[in-house]
Amino acid sequence: MTDTPAPIIPDPVPDHPLLKGRKEIGRGESTIVVEADTVDGQERVYKILSSPTDYAYYTADDRPTGRHFPIVFADHGPAGRSSRGYPFYIVEVERLYPLPGTGDAAEVATKISTSYFDACMMWRNLAQDMGRIALHHLAVTPMGWADTVQESLKALETFSSEYGALPDLIKADNLMMRKDGTLVFSDPVFME
Numbered sequence: 717m718t719d720t721p722a723p724i725i726p727d728p729v730p731d732h733p734l735l736k737g738r739k740e741i742g743r744g745e746s747t748i749v750v751e752a753d754t755v756d757g758q759e760r761v762y763k764i765l766s767s768p769t770d771y772a773y774y775t776a777d778d779r780p781t782g783r784h785f786p787i788v789f790a791d792h793g794p795a796g797r798s799s800r801g802y803p804f805y806i807v808e809v810e811r812l813y814p815l816p817g818t819g820d821a822a823e824v825a826t827k828i829s830t831s832y833f834d835a836c837m838m839w840r841n842l843a844q845d846m847g848r849i850a851l852h853h854l855a856v857t858p859m860g861w862a863d864t865v866q867e868s869l870k871a872l873e874t875f876s877s878e879y880g881a882l883p884d885l886i887k888a889d890n891l892m893m894r895k896d897g898t899l900v901f902s903d904p905v906f907m908e
């Protein structure tokens with residue numbers, strides 16, 4: 717929750733054998749996403765991460781896993797330096813899709829975002845800690861969503877406090893879905 721939206725990372729796709737000739741399909745403040753090969757019918761992408769927090773979210777031994785977390789197939793290691801001052805890391809992840817305007821996943825996502833935003837407003841005087849307290853509120857308050865969603869919010873809270881990450885649950889494109897309609901926390905944390 718910042719007043720000015722963060723700029724999109726301007727870097728070219730790093731020079732790396734895995735990334736040559738790959739089609740770029742997404743880009744955010746700190747990540748470039750390119751198409752990878754489809755394996756056994758499962759579409760994959762390479763996420764080129766420049767945020768140590770995102771890299772931990774995708775590769776740490778104690779990263780959150782389960783129904784609503786992205787499936788990671790491989791950690792391909794570093795690939796040069798980003799303009800943000802950190803190395804790029806390439807991880808191979810299941811391909812996800814933007815949430816449509818309607819449907820179950822979209823409804824849950826909207827509810828998570830708005831509840832999180834409301835909780836942030838409640839604790840905005842806590843400044844730095846606002847986001848984590850707001851996430852804690854979501855994690856411990858039954859709001860009518862599935863147990864798997866509640867468990868995932870708890871797991872996100874654990875990860876955030878362990879890694880000093882801040883939740884980023886307001887931007888709509890940080891929540892995505894699988895083709896089968898499962899909601900996935902694609903990019904739910906960022907660095908302080």
Ligand SMILES: Nc1ncnc2c1ncn2[C@@H]1O[C@H](COP(=O)(O)OP(=O)(O)O)[C@@H](O)[C@H]1O
Binds near residue numbers: 813902
């Ligand atoms: N697994 C994925 N499959 C397909 N597209 C993705 C995937 N993850 C992210 N994207 C796309 O790339 C964009 C940037 O990725 P994101 O992880 O949100 O990076 P950032 O940390 O820079 O915000 C997303 O908004 C989305 O459109």
Ligand SMILES: [Mg+2]
Binds near residue numbers: 745887890
């Ligand atoms: Mg993002």
